[in-house]
Amino acid sequence: xxxxxxxxxxxxTKYYGDFEAVRGLTMRVPKGTITGFLGQNGAGKSSTxxxxxxxxxxxxxxxxxxxxxxxxxxxxIEMRKRVAYVAEDKRLYDYMSVGQMIGFTKAFYxxxxxxxxxxxxEEFRLPLDRPTKKLSKGMxxxxxxxxxxxxxxxxxxxxxxxxxxxxxxxxxxxxLVVGAAADGATIFFSSHQIAEVEQIADRILLIDRGxxxxxxxxxxxxxxxRRIRGVYDSxxxxxxxxxxxxxxxxxxxxxxxxxxxxNSVSIAERMRAQSASAVEVLPMTLKExxxxxxxxxxGSGRGEA
Amino acid sequence: xxxxxxxNPASGVPIYLQLKEQIRHACxxxxxxxxxxxxxxxxxxxxxxxxxxxxxRVYRELEQEGLLELRHGVGAFVxxxxxxxxxxxxxxxxxxxxxxxxxxxxxELKRRGISSDEIRRLVEAELAxxxxxxxxxx
Numbered sequence: 001x002x003x004x005x006x007x008x009x010x011x012x013t014k015y016y017g018d019f020e021a022v023r024g025l026t027m028r029v030p031k032g033t034i035t036g037f038l039g040q041n042g043a044g045k046s047s048t049x050x051x052x053x054x055x056x057x058x059x060x061x062x063x064x065x066x067x068x069x070x071x072x073x074x075x076x077i078e079m080r081k082r083v084a085y086v087a088e089d090k091r092l093y094d095y096m097s098v099g100q101m102i103g104f105t106k107a108f109y110x111x112x113x114x115x116x117x118x119x120x121x122e123e124f125r126l127p128l129d130r131p132t133k134k135l136s137k138g139m140x141x142x143x144x145x146x147x148x149x150x151x152x153x154x155x156x157x158x159x160x161x162x163x164x165x166x167x168x169x170x171x172x173x174x175x176l177v178v179g180a181a182a183d184g185a186t187i188f189f190s191s192h193q194i195a196e197v198e199q200i201a202d203r204i205l206l207i208d209r210g211x212x213x214x215x216x217x218x219x220x221x222x223x224x225x226r227r228i229r230g231v232y233d234s235x236x237x238x239x240x241x242x243x244x245x246x247x248x249x250x251x252x253x254x255x256x257x258x259x260x261x262x263n264s265v266s267i268a269e270r271m272r273a274q275s276a277s278a279v280e281v282l283p284m285t286l287k288e289x290x291x292x293x294x295x296x297x298x299g300s301g302r303g304e305a
Numbered sequence: 306x307x308x309x310x311x312x313n314p315a316s317g318v319p320i321y322l323q324l325k326e327q328i329r330h331a332c333x334x335x336x337x338x339x340x341x342x343x344x345x346x347x348x349x350x351x352x353x354x355x356x357x358x359x360x361x362r363v364y365r366e367l368e369q370e371g372l373l374e375l376r377h378g379v380g381a382f383v384x385x386x387x388x389x390x391x392x393x394x395x396x397x398x399x400x401x402x403x404x405x406x407x408x409x410x411x412x413e414l415k416r417r418g419i420s421s422d423e424i425r426r427l428v429e430a431e432l433a434x435x436x437x438x439x440x441x442x443x
Contacts, residue, residue, distance in 0.1 A: 032358065033358070034356055034358075171354060174354045175351050175354055178350045178351050178354055178355065178356065178357060179347065179350075179351050181350075181356065181357050181358070182346060182347035182350055182351070182357040183347075195314065195315075198314035198315065199314050199320075199354060199355065200354060200355060200356055201356070202356050202358055202359070218314075218319070218320070219319045219321065222317060222318060222319035222320070222322075223319055282317075283315075283316070283317020283318075284317075285314075285315045286314070286315075
């Protein structure tokens with residue numbers, strides 16, 4: 001039986017003492033997608049990843065990764081054989097050399113892809129006999145990526161994979177991600193580099209304070225999300241623009257600006273009907289949308305508190 | 306691969322539409338001709354550094370539109386069936402002449418002190434009116 005989702009969570013919650021790092025997170029990552037996992041530092045991304053991979057226990061809620069229950073020890077071990085994970089700190093065994101680290105890892109995985117190992121060794125020019133503790137930050141990242149990509153995993157979980165890489169290496173990494181996706185792997189990656197998410201992802205999940213605030217596709221962002229601006233002689237009440245898809249209306253003197261997740265044509269029509277002159281419909285970048293979503297959430301968060 | 310340019314994610318045009326346009330354009334200019342093969346999904350995704358699902362979707366849609374033929378296990382080709390291919394020698398000549406006309410037009414407006422941005426807006430507005438669309442700015 002083939003499940004549709006590589007990752008599914010339901011009300012996933014994690015407390016550290018009194019601090020609620022993840023608050024009832026319900027999300028889905030469809031199989032075969034490249035899904036970007038976005039959020040500010042401290043938003044709960046790493047806590048979520050750690051629970052998904054069985055490195056910490058949820059306080060409440062549940063989750064399945066490749067259809068294995070994350071709370072079940074036995075199932076979690078089976079799941080981890082099929083998942084490759086590159087942590088933010090790129091942990092390695094410091095007493096091993098690069099070559100030993102590769103040999104050690106490869107022994108665990110029957111699906112090891114020697115051609116990927118060779119290709120990456122060559123591209124990254126990693127010194128086989130150097131102890132991993134003497135590698136530069138960039139080289140540690142490269143080795144961690146090699147170990148993850150050569151495993152032939154069904155799901156790759158990458159926490160800030162391009163951090164510490166120069167632009168050329170970062171682009172190489174994205175090529176690897178795209179190649180792994182072409183082989184049928186699901187990629188779930190967190191990143192602060194919004195431009196790279198925009199380039200390769202087909203979905204994004206944005207979390208803020210442990211909760212999901214945006215779950216959409218890049219295609220929907222490009223075709224449906226719009227900023228619509230009009231200039232009025234005297235600005236109308238924002239309520240008159242509360243149409244389907246409108247997220248926010250701001251009035252700044254004579255200019256009214258509407259952020260919409262869809263329905264921009266009708267919104268622009270309404271503004272023209274209100275005799276706005278110069279109505280503009282502008283596409284929004286992922287960066288603008290992320291900032292907008294976080295801004296709004298910050299505002300409503302203060303209201304609740 | 307130099308046939309296709311890397312897409313611009315921030316342009317407001319979905320990456321899949323940008324790729325589709327690039328393939329159509331390559332067929333119109335004769336850079337790709339009937340029977341020519343296109344790069345494999347994986348190769349094109351890697352070289353453009355875009356999602357392979359996007360490439361697969363573009364190939365599928367262009368097959369439905371009759372521009373490409375997908376041969377299972379072999380790859381994608383520009384359709385050879387008569388009437389489906391867009392490129393002809395005559396068409397190619399037309400495009401060259403049109404390009405020359407566009408160059409003269411731009412030079413003339415520049416001479417009158419119109420800026421590149423202004424020219425772009427004028428052309429966009431004219432096209433929008435011509436196609437019966439509502440212009441983005443209006």
